[in-house]
Amino acid sequence: MTRLTIALLGAGSMGSAVGRALSASGARVLTTLEGRSAASAARAKDAGMQDASLAELAACDFILSIVPPAVAVQSAERLAPALTQADRKAVFVDCNAISPETAATIARTVDATGAPFVDAAIIGLPSTPKFYLSGPHAARAAVLGDAGLNVRVLDGPIGAASALKMSYAGVTKGLAAIGSAMSLAAMRNGAGDALFDELRESQPELAAWLSSNVPRMPPKAYRWVAEMEEIAAFIGDAYPEHRIYEGAAGLYGRLANDKTATDALIDFFGKRGQ
Template identity: 80%
Template sequence: MTRLTIALVGAGSMGSAVGKLLSASGTRVLTTLEGRSAASAARAREAGMEDATLDELAASDFILSIVPPAVALDTAERLAPALTRAANKAVYIDCNAISPQTVATIAQTVDATGAAFVDGGIIGMPSSPKFYFSGPHAPLASALGDAGLAVRLLDGPVGAASALKMSYAGITKGLTALGSAMSLAAMRNGAGQALLDELAESQPEISAWLASNVPRMPPKAYRWVAEMEEIAAFIGDGFAEHRIYEGAAGLYARLATDKTATDALSRFFSETAR
């Protein structure tokens, strides 16, 4: 079997974990560390990823884009000239938490280079991610299953995998936002302990879920702002419920810098976990 070369753009917590999974399977993993922080560079090296030029990335077998939602389009545009120049073009897979509308724009950017485009969505923790792929070129991504990734192909167009990711994240991260907002409001108005007690008594599953997930949220809040905005766009301005996720984006933007509030949430839910 020919050894795959996979370019992975984005050496954050998820990207570096995916790089480690690929490297462990014997896959050669390339990345670009240009403009990345020292922490990202260290994570990439620890995951067995090699620093490479954009032209080297473009000539690999696959490019996996795993970056913050706000820079997903910028990433495709940065790689487009190299993809255009490449004689043997990588299959470009966008794995970011973005709306189908944003995916369509990225697909147009990649299509113009002559490279194949696959829509992707990641669900799960960095230690055990599942990759959903859709679009006419999605079957090409099945090769990633032999490279150590959990691959699931969707019978749908470009945008279907991202729609799944938006829907799933809208429920899970939306519930985290709802629990955080209501808990903070209860504490501000003297009903915090009563809320904890009532949730534990009448909604034990929700109580346990929030106790597990809300305290883990603060370090990720800044990254979830753009994701909530993408979910709002996914729903569409024509539906009133898109404002739920605009509100969630505002909440996460505040919690990203409001340590008093996030410390209060951690203390609040530590009571539930006891």
């Protein structure tokens, strides 16, 4: 098999873990560290990723965009001029937690460059991510399964993979938001101990899930704000339930800056869940 050259937009915890898996499989992995923090640069280097120009990224076999959802459109627009000028078009795989509408916006940007676009969704932890692919060019990206990634091609149009991600994250991160919001409310009103004891007695699986997941949430809360907003947009203003996720976005935005509340949640679910 010809050695793949893969560009990665984003060197966060997920991006660097994906980069490490690709490098370990023998792929050449490039990224851009312009404007990135020292921590991101260190993660990229540790994962075997090489710093490169936008022109070099555009000349790769594949481009995987794994960035915070709030900058997904901007990241594609930033690379678009280099993609337009590239003699050989990379397959652009958008792996971000975005709504189908946002995916369609990015697809239009990429289509204008002449490069093929693949809608993708990552589900799972950085150690065990699964990549769901959709759209007319999804099969072209299936070769990434030979480069260390767990790839699953959906029989659906652009937006199907993003819809899957929105729905899955809406359940899991939505549940974490509900558990956090009601636990904080119970603690503020003197019912915290009783709530946890009742959950553990009558809903042991839910208590165990929240105890495992909520204490890991605070460092990610700031990134989940835009994701909840994307889920609200995915549901649509015509449906009142979209406000659930507008509320979740507000909660995660508050928790990103409220150490007292996040410490209380970690104590509530972490220590008591042991």
